[in-house]
Amino acid sequence: MDKVIQVKDLTKRFGSFTAVDAITFEVGRGEIFGFLGANGAGKTTAMRMLCGLSYPSGGSGTVAGFDIVREGEQIKRHIGYMSQRFSLYEDLTVFENMQLFGGIYGMSERDIRSRADDLLEKVQFASQRDTLVGSIPLGWKQKLAFLVATMHSPEIVFLDEPTGGVDPITRRQFWDMIRQAASEGTTIFVTTHYMDEAEYCDRVSIMVDGHIRALDSPQALKEQFGAKNMNEVFVKLCR
């Protein structure tokens, strides 16, 4: 399989504290890669290095074919990013948000319009195109943030706890969107604390204290740890 993320011995130190300790993994094109771990295990730090937000202290890697140390700017053009904090502009309309981010990624006005209509149509949200984001429900905002992150058809989308505080039904719809995007060839790199979501991933890695302690498909992990579900796997590893 074509590898879109390759990381070897990636390390991040803050002073004497090692947040990410020599992690090594690969992610294939179109894969949904779950990046799990307890709070403070180093997930977010690792992800920031992959997105070019933070320089690694050691190790090497490529994202979308570009070096994470030297070609951060190139990486930024080929990825989408959705942060754990809701990060659309509340005082702009749904379409204005899409327009802004489309423009940031260099899309033409015509491409932005057709892509936006297309995406909104797919999630049956076209009627809210000109509603201020501040006045739509949280669940919809999160779905919208995902659409905005994929506006420019990036190769990889990084989702940092995208479903925090969202009800189970909306979460399921959200994951339908993720799977839809993956089936179209977008690679999904997602962190989450919901173990039922981990089951949806093609492969899952679990980080403990800066190390990757397990990395396999959910099915294989459950067999390996003799667990009924991912929740048990997680608890066994992290305790």
Added chain:
Amino acid sequence: MQIKLSSFVKKEMLHILRDPRTMLVVLVIPVVLILLFGFTVSTDVNHIDVAVCAPVRGDAVRKTVERLCRTDLFRFKGFIDAPDIDAHLRTGKASAVVVLADDYETSGHYQVVLDGADVNTARVSEGYLRGVIGGGDQDLFVLQQVYNPEMKSAFNFIPGILGMIFLLICAIMTSVSIVREKETGTMEVLLVSPVKPAYIIVSKMIPYLLLSLVDLAIILLLAYFVLDVPLSGGVWNIILFSVVYLVLALALGMVVSNVAKSQIAALLMSALVMMMPVLFFSGMLFPPDNLPWALRWITYIIPARWYIDAMRKLMIEGVGLRSVLLEGGILVGETLLLLAAATKRFSDRLEG
């Protein structure tokens, strides 16, 4: 792949236009301040109640009193006797008493007794009285106030208001708006995108710069047509000088936004570091020369001081750009320093 600055500027414009509070601050406050300072808050002294004590009333005395009555500055309250002076001042029947000597006719000696309870009025009355009485037929004493002969306080306040409002809009509002994006997390998303951080900053500055120019226009129009400030140094010079100051204020806002972690912090920092010094050390309220030497040194680094000085020269004295080269040079220098400091601190990788 090209990133359009315009889509960013448009977004910033929408933020501003859709926030009623911002619009209020930008459009209403300058007008209110100008009218407030121009009309109500005024240190102008008019209609000073003056009584005259003159035991011998000859020709010279009569002429002096006529001169007093001729101007709007004074209201003549009649002749009084020496023992009543104190009572008149106490009861407020007069706030100044002019005592003309018995031999006023020949010597021109006179005395002014002032109600010192209101120091400001007393000081101004003294000046006026000296001018009017002393400047008699023989012109024993001539006081001439050039550039602002009626000592209208609006003339003094307008440069100060400009200096304050531009800091408010450019420094405070831009820094708060940048820090707001850090707080809500949108800054993170922008930094993950291929947009250069400089673009983000520049596109934040442009709308506030435009708004400030609108404010400048409003204030200059009000100053010229409503308050009769002469603007004799040339409108373009005033605008040119103001743009330099605006860029400086924007750079100041950038520095604050780099340091501040929250909107509240940005606001407090701006208020303490910028507004207070402008009020006290810029010469807007107190002349810097009256301050103790330690504080006087502080005024030398306050940009608003130089801006206000230059604006007074350009608006009221009517001198050309050549006379404000020193002020301009200092402002440009400070702007470059602040811009260097601001860009040095800005990092496109959000560490930590």
